[in-house]
Amino acid sequence: MKTTHRDNWRVVISINPQYTHVRISALGFTGLDSDLDGTLAGTPFELTVVPRRLGDFGGVSMGDQLVSNDVDGDYRRRCEQMLAAYLREPHVRSGRVEVDEEHRCSHCDMRWEELTAAEAADDSTNIDAHSSEGEPVCCDKAIDEFRAERGIPMPNWAGGAA
Numbered sequence: 001m002k003t004t005h006r007d008n009w010r011v012v013i014s015i016n017p018q019y020t021h022v023r024i025s026a027l028g029f030t031g032l033d034s035d036l037d038g039t040l041a042g043t044p045f046e047l048t049v050v051p052r053r054l055g056d057f058g059g060v061s062m063g064d065q066l067v068s069n070d071v072d073g074d075y076r077r078r079c080e081q082m083l084a085a086y087l088r089e090p091h092v093r094s095g096r097v098e099v100d101e102e103h104r105c106s107h108c109d110m111r112w113e114e115l116t117a118a119e120a121a122d123d124s125t126n127i128d129a130h131s132s133e134g135e136p137v138c139c140d141k142a143i144d145e146f147r148a149e150r151g152i153p154m155p156n157w158a159g160g161a162a
């Protein structure tokens with residue numbers, strides 16, 4: 001079956017430099033003498049903020065799997081909390097949580113690909129006349145599983161007359 005792997009959770013925020021009273025110190029240039037601070041100018045720009053790893057406790061670092069039963073959920077919640085906090089800042093115009101997603105087959109670990117409606121109808125790309133849109137293409141087990149779930153006749157893997 002199709003499994004989803006998520007990695008590189010991040011928060012992307014859009015900074016609006018033109019917002020009244022946004023100073024360079026708001027971007028983390030702390031400790032500036034007031035004469036050395038200044039008002040931001042320019043068009044809105046995006047910043048990407050990578051969250052601290054779940055297993056990173058400062059001095060001690062552990063694998064994410066060791067400290068969480070729900071790594072994706074915990075990263076999502078952490079990123080959403082970060083985003084909510086940033087959005088309360090006046091110079092943050094908008095923001096979103098992003099993650100890289102990759103779909104793989106639980107049987108063969110290949111990248112998950114499915115037949116399109118056109119490929120399912122095409123004898124050069126389908127398995128047999130029972131192929132349908134969404135049928136996986138990576139391995140026999142995935143195809144068998146897909147068909148079993150839907151009550152579709154199984155392919156004749158042994159070859160010969162069906």
Ligand SMILES: [Zn+2]
Pocket residue numbers: 105106107108109110138139140142
């Ligand atoms: Zn597979």
